[in-house]
Amino acid sequence: MxxxxxxxxxxxxxxxxxxxxxxxxxxxxxxxxxxxxxxxxxxxxxxxxxxxxxxxxxxxxxxxxxxxxxxxxxxxxxxxxQRVAPGTTWINTDTGREASLRSNQSFLSHPAARSRDDSGDGALAQYGNLGEMVRALATAGTGSAVVPTTWSGQLIDLARSKSAVAQAGATIVPMNAKTVNIGRLTGDPTAAFRAESSAITASDPTFDNVTLSAKTQSALVKGSLEWFQDADNAESVVVNAMAQAIASNLDLNALYGGITAGAGTISLATPPNPRGILAALTATKAANVIGGATNGTAQTTGSYWSEILDLIYTVLNGNETPNALIWSSKLAQQYSKATDTTGQPLKRPSDVEDLSRFVVNRIPSYTQGTMVNRASDAFAGDWSQLLIGQRLGITLQVLNERFADTGEIGIVAHWRGDIQPARPGAFAVYRSLQAAA
Missing domain, CATH: 1.20.58 (Methane Monooxygenase Hydroxylase; Chain G, domain 1)
Known part of the structure; x- marks a missing residue:
């Protein structure tokens, strides 16, 4: 081709x-x-x-x-x-083959995608690209279409480029089945000095599986019939909007999946949502969820970065190596505005400066006691330990009749996959920090 x-x-x-x-x-x-x-x-x-x-x-x-x-x-x-931490080679224990994408590897180049029987040859022949297929669905009728693997991979990679957790180094695992088992190390072997001729104490590594089970999320993009027909850049706008919507929801679920209360309006029950970092830590490693004071935590002059340093060292003290910090723009703004007693901007501590920092605006500002609409959460970790399973294939569906009374058309993209922290201890969350108003 x-x-x-x-x-x-x-x-x-x-x-x-x-x-x-x-x-x-x-x-x-x-x-x-x-x-x-x-x-x-x-x-x-x-x-x-x-x-x-x-x-x-x-x-x-x-x-x-x-x-x-x-x-x-x-x-x-x-x-x-992006200072992505060196990652483990993740193995699909069902096949014995490497499971994940390398950080700079295209989704389409992975063996799981290359081996897929692509049934979209007709679409490839009829349309020049995914954008043309979207426009055709929007203007030529109703129904749904499975996106050919070639375009599906491009949309997945585009969504990946817009996702903060992916940019921070999350491990992408192409899934060629509904359920994929990924092997992980749960206990390290140990070494010890011994007396001459004394017995060697056995210390074997222990392993188990992380099971990724495909779940479905859907992204809706809506526009007027006239816009779909006339706009020169409709294809680019719609495809980018779908990628952004998928990426934004991936970020939100990676951080808050399984949380139904205590973070503003977030309510992401499991199921149907995957369980993200905060819920996984709450269930299996509560010591890595810090902060959460009754009335939130306001920064203090003279020790302004203390809470963020505590967050970073919670991960380091567990023998993990954080590579990135994820917070909201309001929380980033609060720290960027910090000044000393002479009004000079505060310098970031080297431990903070050494981390990549990413903004996710789906992280809410919420009320915590007397801290009204200013409490927010910060996440730090080795993001290569966050597994995002991506099921092959994306389905597009056109909604003509639903918005007919307003002369609009909706395009829904159905994405399937899963999110799992491979080692919850590689992450920590500081809850209810004061963000900018």
Missing amino acids: ASIKENYRNLLDERKAAWEKDGAPLAEIAAARDFTPDETRRFDDAESTFLAYSARLKALDNTMEQERQIAEFSEQLAGGE
């Missing part, structure tokens, strides 16, 4: 040839005299052909821009700019 750039060059050549054959001679006539009715019809046809080629070129432009974003994200990770 030709590359996108090759298709782009071919379309440019075809558009130029079509115009030179049919449009240019008529344009020269128009400069000298009025068209005859037949010439008017031929010129309208030539112009329509030219505009159709231009629309296809615009769609390819959008696709190349999305691929550029994905490539930039991959290069950023490969270059170490």
Whole structure:
């Protein structure tokens, strides 16, 4: 199959040839005299052909821009700019093969995706890209369509590039079955000095499985019928909106899945949601959930970063190595505005400066006692220990009738996968810190 750039060059050549054959001679006539009715019809046809080629070129432009974003994200990770901690090689214990993507590896290049029997050849032949398929679904009827693996992988990678937990280094595991078992080490072997000729005490590592079980999330993008029909960049806008919606919900569930109270309006019962970091820590390692004072915790002049340092060292004290901090923009703003007694901005401690920092605005500001709408949570950890299972294939569904009374169309993308902290002790949460108003 030709590359996108090759298709782009071919379309440019075809558009130029079509115009030179049919449009240019008529344009020269128009400069000298009025068209005859037949010439008017031929010129309208030539112009329509030219505009159709231009629309296809615009769609390819959008696709190349999305691929550029994905490539930039991959290069950023490969270059170490996100300080992703060295990860374990995760093994699918059902197959004995490597389970996860490397930090800079495309979803489509993983063996699970390459071995998939792609049933989307008809779609690939009929549409130039995923955006064209979205537009066709929106303007040509109702129903649903399984996105071909080629485009599905691109949408997954685009969502991955927009997800904060993925940027922080979460491990992506392509799932070619509803349930996938990933082997993990639960106990390390130990070493000890011994007297000459004395017995060696056996100390074996222990293992178990993390089970990823596919669950479904759906993202709805809505627009007017006229917008879907007329907007030059509708394809790019819709695809990027779907990717952003998927990424945002992944971030929220990775942090708060299983939480139904105590964090503002968040209510993510398990099931159907996966269990995220806070719920996993509450259930299995409560000591790594710190803070949560009755009236929240306000920062104190002279020790302004103490709580964030306590958060980082909660992970370090458990022999884990945090690589990134995730918080809300309101909490980041609160710390960025901190000044000393002379009004000079406070310098971040080196232990904070050494971590990558990511903003997730789905982290709420909530009320904690007398701290009204300013309590927020901060998460630190080795994010390579967060497993995100991604089921192969995405389904698109068009909703014409639901919004017919307002002249709108909805496009729903159904994503399937799971989220599991592989080692909960690799994470810690500081609850109810004071955020900016």
